[in-house]
Amino acid sequence: YKRVCGLLYHIFPFTPCHPHYYSDSEDAIQPPTIAFVGLPWKVIPFPLFDVQARYVSSVWSGSTMLPCAVEIRKIMQEEIEFQESANLPAHYLHCLGVSQFVYCRKLLDLAGFPELRSLIDKNRAIGIATKYVRLAHPHYKDFTLKIQQNGKWKYFPPESGSHEIVQT
Numbered sequence: 001y002k003r004v005c006g007l008l009y010h011i012f013p014f015t016p017c018h019p020h021y022y023s024d025s026e027d028a029i030q031p032p033t034i035a036f037v038g039l040p041w042k043v044i045p046f047p048l049f050d051v052q053a054r055y056v057s058s059v060w061s062g063s064t065m066l067p068c069a070v071e072i073r074k075i076m077q078e079e080i081e082f083q084e085s086a087n088l089p090a091h092y093l094h095c096l097g098v099s100q101f102v103y104c105r106k107l108l109d110l111a112g113f114p115e116l117r118s119l120i121d122k123n124r125a126i127g128i129a130t131k132y133v134r135l136a137h138p139h140y141k142d143f144t145l146k147i148q149q150n151g152k153w154k155y156f157p158p159e160s161g162s163h164e165i166v167q168t
Contacts, residue, residue, distance in 0.1 A: 032059075032066070043100045047123045051104040051116075058111040098124075129153040 035056040038049050058064040066072070083093060096103055101124045108116050126145065133140040133155050144156045 040094045040096045040100065040103075042095045042097045044123050044127050047120065048096075048100055048104060051107050051111075051120070054113055054116075055107040055111040064111050125153065129155065 035052075037052045037056060038045065040048060055064065059066055067075070079093070083090075088095075101120055104120045104123075105117050108114060108120065129145060130140070133143055133145070137143065137157070139158075142158045146154055146156070148154055
């Protein structure tokens with residue numbers, strides 16, 4: 001560990017960030033003037049970055065208020081305790097996986113963009129459909145994924161034929 005610009009830092013992971021973009025360091029500048037957009041991993045990156053940037057923008061513009069420092073530390077402590085109880089290594093602190101969708105919906109609500117929640121739901125459906133294709137077919141990048149009128153996804157392999165994937 002070492003101090004860099006008031007942040008406790010080591011190579012990987014960053015110190016806990018509320019939730020995953022602001023430092024909770026004791027001597028961090030309040031209100032925050034730096035945000036780590038894009039820090040979470042195992043995510044669909046660009047939609048997550050967009051949601052985080054919208055939230056940070058709403059905080060910096062004064063439209064949204066951050067919780068107090070005590071509340072931020074409490075939230076982060078709960079995350080760390082959950083991680084420890086699940087026996088996850090420290091570098092998994094910012095690994096969101098499927099929880100990214102709940103996280104994004106929460107940020108959109110806090111930032112005043114609830115109308116964009118449907119986009120997160122679509123990203124979730126695409127992510128799930130792609131996961132099944134990726135697991136079943138090593139050359140999944142050659143497949144074409146299309147949404148059907150019934151809301152289900154179909155992927156079309158490079159060769160003829162198609163396989164239906166149910167949207168969840």
